Amino acid sequence: MNKAITDGIDLLPPYFSDGLDVWSSGDGAPGSTMYDAVPTAAFVPSDSDFGGCLEVQKTASLQKIRFSGQTPILPGCYLKITARVKALSGNLPSVRIAGWAGETGGSHVSGLVETASETALTAYGDIVEVSAIVGSGNRNGVDMVWGTGVDYGHFGIDLTGANGGVARVDDIRIEDATKVFHRNMMDWVDVRDFGAVGDGVTDDSAAFEAADAAADGRRVLVSAGTYHLATHVTFESEVRFEGQVTMPTDMRLVLSRNYDYPSYAAAFGDEELALKKALQALFNFTDHESLDLCGRRIKLSEPLDVHAAVDNKDSFANRRILRNGQIENDGSAAWDTDVFVETASYDAGAPTTLSNVSGLAAIPVGALVEGTGVGREVYVRSKNVAAGTIELSLPLYAAPAVQSYTFSRFKYLLDFSGFTYIQRFNISDVEFLCMGNCSALMIPLDGLAFQVRDCFITTPKDRGITSIGHGCAGLQLDRNQFLSNEQTLDAADRKTIAYNVNSNDTKIRDNRAVRFRHFGVMAGTGHMILSNHFFQGDNAQTDQRTAGLILSSNNCMTILGNNYVDNCSIDWSNEHDATPDDQNGFSFGGLTVDGNIFYASNAPSWFSFLRIRPCGTGHYVNGLSVTGNTFRHSGGSLDRVEEVDTSISTLDFDRFLNIRWEGNTYNNISARTMNPVTIEINQSNVATPWDGDFADYLPFGGKARKIVGITAHNQIDNAANQKVFSMPYAVPNLGTTGSEVRLHWSEPVKGKVYVTARVDNLG
Numbered sequence: 001m002n003k004a005i006t007d008g009i010d011l012l013p014p015y016f017s018d019g020l021d022v023w024s025s026g027d028g029a030p031g032s033t034m035y036d037a038v039p040t041a042a043f044v045p046s047d048s049d050f051g052g053c054l055e056v057q058k059t060a061s062l063q064k065i066r067f068s069g070q071t072p073i074l075p076g077c078y079l080k081i082t083a084r085v086k087a088l089s090g091n092l093p094s095v096r097i098a099g100w101a102g103e104t105g106g107s108h109v110s111g112l113v114e115t116a117s118e119t120a121l122t123a124y125g126d127i128v129e130v131s132a133i134v135g136s137g138n139r140n141g142v143d144m145v146w147g148t149g150v151d152y153g154h155f156g157i158d159l160t161g162a163n164g165g166v167a168r169v170d171d172i173r174i175e176d177a178t179k180v181f182h183r184n185m186m187d188w189v190d191v192r193d194f195g196a197v198g199d200g201v202t203d204d205s206a207a208f209e210a211a212d213a214a215a216d217g218r219r220v221l222v223s224a225g226t227y228h229l230a231t232h233v234t235f236e237s238e239v240r241f242e243g244q245v246t247m248p249t250d251m252r253l254v255l256s257r258n259y260d261y262p263s264y265a266a267a268f269g270d271e272e273l274a275l276k277k278a279l280q281a282l283f284n285f286t287d288h289e290s291l292d293l294c295g296r297r298i299k300l301s302e303p304l305d306v307h308a309a310v311d312n313k314d315s316f317a318n319r320r321i322l323r324n325g326q327i328e329n330d331g332s333a334a335w336d337t338d339v340f341v342e343t344a345s346y347d348a349g350a351p352t353t354l355s356n357v358s359g360l361a362a363i364p365v366g367a368l369v370e371g372t373g374v375g376r377e378v379y380v381r382s383k384n385v386a387a388g389t390i391e392l393s394l395p396l397y398a399a400p401a402v403q404s405y406t407f408s409r410f411k412y413l414l415d416f417s418g419f420t421y422i423q424r425f426n427i428s429d430v431e432f433l434c435m436g437n438c439s440a441l442m443i444p445l446d447g448l449a450f451q452v453r454d455c456f457i458t459t460p461k462d463r464g465i466t467s468i469g470h471g472c473a474g475l476q477l478d479r480n481q482f483l484s485n486e487q488t489l490d491a492a493d494r495k496t497i498a499y500n501v502n503s504n505d506t507k508i509r510d511n512r513a514v515r516f517r518h519f520g521v522m523a524g525t526g527h528m529i530l531s532n533h534f535f536q537g538d539n540a541q542t543d544q545r546t547a548g549l550i551l552s553s554n555n556c557m558t559i560l561g562n563n564y565v566d567n568c569s570i571d572w573s574n575e576h577d578a579t580p581d582d583q584n585g586f587s588f589g590g591l592t593v594d595g596n597i598f599y600a601s602n603a604p605s606w607f608s609f610l611r612i613r614p615c616g617t618g619h620y621v622n623g624l625s626v627t628g629n630t631f632r633h634s635g636g637s638l639d640r641v642e643e644v645d646t647s648i649s650t651l652d653f654d655r656f657l658n659i660r661w662e663g664n665t666y667n668n669i670s671a672r673t674m675n676p677v678t679i680e681i682n683q684s685n686v687a688t689p690w691d692g693d694f695a696d697y698l699p700f701g702g703k704a705r706k707i708v709g710i711t712a713h714n715q716i717d718n719a720a721n722q723k724v725f726s727m728p729y730a731v732p733n734l735g736t737t738g739s740e741v742r743l744h745w746s747e748p749v750k751g752k753v754y755v756t757a758r759v760d761n762l763g
Helices: 178-185 205-215 261-268 271-282 306-310
Strands: 041-047 051-057 062-067 078-089 094-102 128-135 152-160 166-169 173-176 188-190 199-203 219-222 226-228 233-235 239-241 244-246 253-255 290-292 297-300 320-329 338-346 353-355 368-370 378-384 389-392 402-409 412-415 421-423 425-433 439-442 451-453 456-458 463-466 476-478 481-483 497-501 507-509 512-514 518-522 528-530 533-535 547-551 555-561 564-566 569-573 589-594 597-601 610-613 622-627 630-634 642-644 657-662 665-667 677-693 706-718 729-734 740-758
Touching (some): 094 128, 205 219, 239 261, 244 261, 253 261, 261 271, 271 306, 320 412, 412 425, 425 439, 547 555, 547 564, 677 706
Parallel strands (some): 188 219, 199 226, 297 320, 320 425, 425 456, 456 481, 463 497, 476 507, 481 512, 497 518, 512 533, 528 555, 533 564, 569 610, 589 622, 597 630, 610 642, 622 657
Antiparallel strands (some): 041 051, 051 166, 062 152, 078 166, 078 173, 094 152, 338 353, 353 389, 368 378, 368 402, 677 740, 706 740, 729 740
């Protein structure tokens, strides 16, 4: 700081050669005698040591020489007063710097130290230089501490000691000495004070580190300029950027005390580069577990490859969070989907491999794979150009030996697919503004417990969240909003999917999704899908409905609980099984559907909420619980709530096991599914065989395989109206569909009984 430079303040008093009428023999205040009227003082124009100077004879015990002008005292500004004096004859006096403290209005501010220490003149002709510092702060090196109540001062010297001597005084200097205290007085240090050049070329890394080391709890100021940092720089102090920095891609800037996105944006002056550098630090610095975007909206000109930005790591297993901001795209061609159509061979013996792939070099990792016999959401996990092979995220269920495949590489705002493994990464309170130009998030190739919570996935072009490998193991999607870009389209015309998973043990909880083609496509097992609301109708109220959820592991071990399933279905298939015929496995089982609301409006009568689609032969239901749900339709009625999609194959109804379907509510549903189910047989005329049909109740239109209860309602009478106490025997699994049963009595009887049947075996 220098007020003469920064504020244009002239601190230097006039030279003695300009006249003695401004130099007071008193305190310098108005009314004091000036030296042009003192007969014992005169200006000497040509002293051999001083040039022009003041010669004065000491006639008073305290001989004062003060500039009568008002030298301003500014808060935080320190002044240095310097004088050079020599004795000519007579008694040798002492000399000191002195001043008079004044405030606005001309009053004297009393109670302050207004003199510095004395220096004795010990020989004639010897030049003695005295100086003192005056300022507001009580700091080491300040001779006269005046606080903040002083507005100006009259400064000069005092001659003390015996009278009669003659002395000469060179021109008195007053200068700004704040720079002496600059680093210790301010709450910041400037990198330029430690050698930083700021020309954008010179490596200023050492100067930055030196400033940080000297800060000692204060902030570091990166003043205006462009500073090149050729190596890693870590600040242990808080940093404020007026200037900006440049760095090589592989060098890191770590801001330990103010690690947040706005600080990086200020440092690099480019919001896209700032996000990359901030993420780079997040994956390399252990003192902070989260990068706070501080509510900022960041526009990207191309997909952000997080692995490339971090640069030095392929895997990471510590908890990290990206939170609190918005990320959008600029709508440029960089976001366009890359599409390739190439031929490849497939052998179910190598279920996740495509071989002999043409044009493989151009096909990007992370591309969606489509073709005959390819299930939904199969991606290129990796490729080996030398071997001509692609590793798939999931097997194909009915692919021919050779065919053409379409490979579509969607573009994502944040793309983590370059990492081989990431564990416990969390994205929180971030809105992905896709604006119909791109997709939102591609998670790492492999990993564990990736979490996206309290985020908005807004108008993705193709996908919301994509997994191309097993980085979705233990995935947690909590309290997110998925808002489709295709809300105005008819349901059958939509193509966007909110998320997919390939691995096990995900938690999909409290999310809301609006009018996607599918809310989720879920391979793997052990999922908990709880308290979500996903709805997929359309404005035209067309007959078409799409699946809200696709479960593609037949024995899925999954809980679907307390969800609101609105104008869409739950589809259960084995479309990611390279050998889709049943191989004496568990087949379709392990699914619990409990406490959900299933609602549809103006759907066709054949629409159903739960559909099983076997992609091979020999499958059956082996462990299914559907309890406590509400099934409701408005605008007509539905035939039933569940069905088997037989477009490829059907189920083996003779092998059903362990099905619990009870306690559900049906509104405008013609067939009310139950298992076990009890029907009434009311025989008004005597007959030996009594027939009953369970077709309107048995799950998936299955067979009445077991009769587990027969209870008479009141008495059973024979032709003579005599009571009959014998029980009939029952024959189940009759009729063309096996839904009918027959009771055989020992004689013709009439009356009413309740018969309970099961669609499954008891074991």
